[in-house]
Amino acid sequence: MWWLLHCILGFIRLYLDGVKVLLYQLFNRSFTLPDLPKQNGKVAIVTGGARGIGYEISRHLVSLDMHVVIAGNDEQKGLATVKKIQEELNQGKVEFMYLDLASLTSVRQFVQRYKAKGLPLHILVNNAGVMLVPERRTEDGFELHFGLNYLGHFLLTVLLLDVLKKSGKPGKFSRIIIMSSASHYGGRLTLDDLQGRMCYSAHGAYAQSKLALLLFSYHLQNQLWVRGDPVTVNAVDPGMVDTALYDNLSSLAKLAKKPFAKLLFRTPAEGASTAIYSAAASELEGIGGLYLYNGRKTESSALSYDERLQSKMWKESCALVGLQQN
Numbered sequence: 001m002w003w004l005l006h007c008i009l010g011f012i013r014l015y016l017d018g019v020k021v022l023l024y025q026l027f028n029r030s031f032t033l034p035d036l037p038k039q040n041g042k043v044a045i046v047t048g049g050a051r052g053i054g055y056e057i058s059r060h061l062v063s064l065d066m067h068v069v070i071a072g073n074d075e076q077k078g079l080a081t082v083k084k085i086q087e088e089l090n091q092g093k094v095e096f097m098y099l100d101l102a103s104l105t106s107v108r109q110f111v112q113r114y115k116a117k118g119l120p121l122h123i124l125v126n127n128a129g130v131m132l133v134p135e136r137r138t139e140d141g142f143e144l145h146f147g148l149n150y151l152g153h154f155l156l157t158v159l160l161l162d163v164l165k166k167s168g169k170p171g172k173f174s175r176i177i178i179m180s181s182a183s184h185y186g187g188r189l190t191l192d193d194l195q196g197r198m199c200y201s202a203h204g205a206y207a208q209s210k211l212a213l214l215l216f217s218y219h220l221q222n223q224l225w226v227r228g229d230p231v232t233v234n235a236v237d238p239g240m241v242d243t244a245l246y247d248n249l250s251s252l253a254k255l256a257k258k259p260f261a262k263l264l265f266r267t268p269a270e271g272a273s274t275a276i277y278s279a280a281a282s283e284l285e286g287i288g289g290l291y292l293y294n295g296r297k298t299e300s301s302a303l304s305y306d307e308r309l310q311s312k313m314w315k316e317s318c319a320l321v322g323l324q325q326n
């Protein structure tokens with residue numbers, strides 16, 4: 001019985017958070033990107049950069065003369081996106097590399113292939129994600145939202161940290177941008193049931209994955225500061241954006257969403273603006289540990305700032321992906 005209540009509460013919390021965001025978007029214009037400095041010589045990885053918000057981030061970073069690696073699990077789409085960006089921008093340094101975040105082996109192989117290229121890494125945008133997927137497991141047996149949105153990005157980031165640290169320097173920090181969501185406000189984290197085995201709610205699982213990303217983001221930033229490493233980590237909330245992320249809504253919810261999406265949802269380009277700003281704005285040089293929404297610093301949930309929970313999650317995540325803690 002209590003699992004049913006848990007599912008219903010997860011569902012209600014997610015939709016309430018959605019309503020709050022839509023009301024905000026009704027009365028506030030989308031953040032307008034200022035002119036950003038050219039980024040010649042810089043290299044970025046954008047996960048899920050082949051469509052939606054990730055595509056807009058990739059395209060904009062290439063237009064700033066960054067070398068962008070689009071990392072995704074759909075090779076055909078990825079290569080087509082590379083071609084599209086090159087045609088639109090009349091060339092530009094952009095390439096596709098295969099990465100399936102739902103497979104820890106694929107994450108490790110991606111990092112190996114990336115490192116073999118000998119490229120530096122100045123910007124890592126952890127953008128890819130899925131939402132409201134019916135109960136499924138990753139290749140490694142993790143609940144899909146947790147395994148893909150969170151653990152895949154956790155491993156990717158930790159394995160790329162050495163390159164990010166080497167590529168940054170005082171006054172020119174490397175930057176990690178983590179795509180969170182307002183759904184994290186309603187997120188709950190049950191450390192002894194991270195895989196939702198006791199009771200599964202797709203709404204709860206998505207919110208949990210976004211909360212876990214925030215706990216990770218703050219904890220990692222603290223570690224980097226303590227060690228004096230030239231890398232910053234900021235989390236970004238893109239708002240509610242009309243993309244394929246909503247493809248898993250029920251038919252009824254999709255129907256109800258249609259008029260709202262036209263009127264109130266942000267376009268992918270608008271949704272990408274805060275992430276692009278975090279990646280390239282001079283005024284964010286050396287600044288990390290923020291939750292940014294609509295171009296501004298905002299408070300995330302009280303739970304996300306809980307340092308004990310952050311460190312417990314860090315330890316648990318290292319154990320789950322088979323990493324030695326440092």
Ligand SMILES: NC(=O)c1ccc[n+]([C@@H]2O[C@H](COP(=O)([O-])OP(=O)(O)OC[C@H]3O[C@@H](n4cnc5c(N)ncnc54)[C@H](O)[C@@H]3O)[C@@H](O)[C@H]2O)c1
Binds near residue numbers: 048071099100
């Ligand atoms: N759209 C919104 O309203 C909204 C709101 C808050 C947060 N977000 C977040 O923004 C990010 C981008 O979402 P979007 O709205 O552009 O959705 P989208 O569905 O258009 O894009 C998601 C991207 O993730 C990639 N992806 C999915 N599974 C993958 C896997 N196994 N390995 C590698 N890549 C994979 C997809 O190929 C796609 O490129 C997500 O993290 C999402 O949670 C979106």
